[in-house]
Amino acid sequence: MNRSTYAPGTSGSVARAVAPFVPLALLATAGAVLAYLWKAPCRFGGAWNDGTQQFLNFCYTDIYPLWWNEKLDQGLAPYFGHPVEYPVGIGALMWVIQRIVAGLSEPGVWFYDLTVLLMAVSLVVGVVVLAKLSLLQRRPWDAAWYALAPALILTAFINWDLLCGALALGAFLAWSRKHHFLAGVLLGLAVATKFYPVVFLGPLFLLSVRARKFPAFLYTVAGLVITWVAVNLPYMLLAFQGWKRFYVFSSERGADWGSLWYFFQMKQWPFLGDAARLDTLGIVSFGLMCAAIAVLAFTARTRPRLMQLCFLVLAAFMVTNKVWSPQYVLWLVPFAVLARPNWKPLLLWQIAECWYFFAIWLYLVGIQPGNEALGISDVTYYTAVWGRALTIALLAAFVVRDILRPEHDVIRQDGLDDPVGGVLDGAPDHFVLRLDSPAAREEAPATPA
Template identity: 45%
Template sequence: MSTDSPPEPDRPATSDGFVRGLSEAIGGPLGGHAARPRSGKFWTAARIVLALCCLTLALHWVQKSPCQTGDWQQNIQYTRFCYTDVLALYYAEGLSDGDVPYRDHPVEYPVVTGYFMGALGLPVHALGERFPDINQGQWFYNANAVVLCALAVATAAVILALRRRRPWDAAIFAVSPILFITATVNWDFLAIGLAAFGLLAWARRRPVAAGVLLGLGGAAKLWPLFVLGPLLVLALRSGRLRAWAYAVVGAVAAWVVANAPVFLLYRDSWNRFFELNTTRPIDWGTFWYIGRYVDGKWNSGAAGDRGPFQWLSDHIPTLNTLTYAIFLLCCVGIAALCLLAPRRPRLAQVAFLVVAAFLLFSKVWSQQYVLWLLPLIVLARPRWGAILAWTVAEFGYFTAFYAELLGAGGKSVVPEGTFVLASTLRLITVAVLCGLVIREIWRPELDVVRQSYADDPDGGVLDDAPDADWVGRLRAKFWPADAAGGTAGMEPVPESSATT
């Protein structure tokens, strides 16, 4: 980690233009002569953030309470925004009948998620057999909610651990309406929590542990394995490939060990996740769904004329290949950005770009996938204004999505064009966040995290590491006059030079 002398802890009312503007309603930022809180008091910034996270999750549980009994009459799960896969799949995946995941039923998720479902579902079923009066689905949901919410709090704690000089960054995560709406819609916090601890292990210079945690996260949902790509490019730029190799070995070993029992004993069930994702059609709200809608409107007057998106919706293997190819091209572009930028980007910045690129061009974007981006954007670009704008767009999409679900049941609520507009705004705001992160990679003096840290607090062995010699030669081919600016060290810029 960096050995530079620590500056004053960040205060958003001073450093963040959006928060500074809001603070004017209560008298403005804290003055230079104001009394400072005593260092020994209990309610530190970190404890306040964790308490806020607990409050948000408690409100989330209350918001989901109308659905907990499983009595989903008159589409209550949509009209009250309380739908959750956790409760629905307790019955759909056979857990309510005592089926063992993968052995008795081919679960549609990677194995760590399936193990977790069985670890909680089978005891609940056994308890229901002994006490027939209990509501098994409600018990199952609440047991899952306790663990998933604990992982959400742990994720907030990891953000705090990674940003000790910027504890209020974690508040963006802790009070997010995204967390409030989607925390227990599915089991995504299994992967998010494991990935967060993997990032913390990497920052603590424990690459093998980081790889193991990312590998286990990838065995719950595949996306944590994407973090290995940014680590590779950043390790190439800094010449720290040995640490990356240790992380990859740990990730592969953990993923193989987690998958081996199901792969060897129940191969068909293990294949279910991959078969489902291969054959799955275009999902609601995705880039491809929007394109298909536009195709339909554009070609509505031409008999037999079909646009490219409509054609792709009927040729899923071709669509799969195209989505993989676009994602690969995005990764190549991100890698080029990492190698040609004036300074080595921070790990969180690159990880956010990779995961966001995957979602932007994927044919499937379930509503809870937004949780993948939330901790990453907080670590990558902790600016309240842009994140709140994205959150508003996400909330608008959630509303339109549930209206669309009601419409699918035969009760039209909003025109199809309204849902497409909400989907488009959601994609645009994510793309804007990517653009802002790219801008700060290219102009590191605008990066607010580097106002508090000399280099990369998440970087581990990469933190403060100089560029490999070949990086300077590569940059010299593109920008000869600027090639000397690619060193790792740079003094924090004054707060006044940062934009909001």
């Protein structure tokens, strides 16, 4: 052994660095086990094979039926042999696991189990990364919300969202450490897995402009673009028809269960319920919310924290989206915790998300002919749709209040500025739009220089 590569005490230093995160990793493991057990009536009881029982037992997942729906059972390769309605990050994982389980008895069940194992690892990694980010804010135990949130246990293994969450959080950990290109690489991998993390470019751009840290933003964009192209280009060149299915499907699909647009259409609201205007309404409403967030970012007397704007833009994207699946709660939990770690509104939101989780499956039972008595009415279901939208709006209102009045921000009450912000932390402002009076400007606290 080369002595220059080993120093006494190194292992102890590593142990001390890792030790604080072990309890949270164990909590995340417990959360994953609980989520797996929640699916027991389907995984072990066969409810997946009954269109009613899987809903009455609240154990539905997308993963198991996709073994057949995506023709994996026939040995077809995603995109090449059959078009897949997911980005290539997920399609590639489907293919790898398909190769592993081919030839086993009950390959569909094995496909589910191995996918869940990967998602469980993603949850543990995501919780540890969130703990590292929370530690910067001097609140490492906030990550326990992600490990054991009630809605997470219910929705963790419906789809592949936890993998994307771990990648997105990793990107922000890299940003906080000023590894901007790496942040872009991880964000590019996240976008190649689920498309929603692309919205985080907005907050990075706004705050980089305000603090004149544009080179950091450009390095991140470069990393994202290079990575996304590198991952997608082989499929685009060799299996374009299969590759474009995700984007065509996303543009063509109508208002789906859970979205506010679905409510407007089912209730036949004038204008808002017009299916022909759906895409325009979604884009315009999201654009207006983003414009409001931009105004807030440039006019707030104290520059908003990065996680505050990330939460706001992601919440806006979810509320205005034409699809709002139950597992989308997994997108928002880490950013809600980093933006405003206050347990009361978080718990209220979690209750609303859990109510929606149970309501959607009972609603799907109730619309099946002959099962009306087993399900719930559409009126009851819509209370759940609006419940989670309104609780997210409440969370957003508190975040906006914290931005406008930083003395209410529990992170900044400890004398911190933007500990997850990397180059933004403590940076002086260079581009600010002042809408208040000169007297108010004199009294306003400045962003730390």
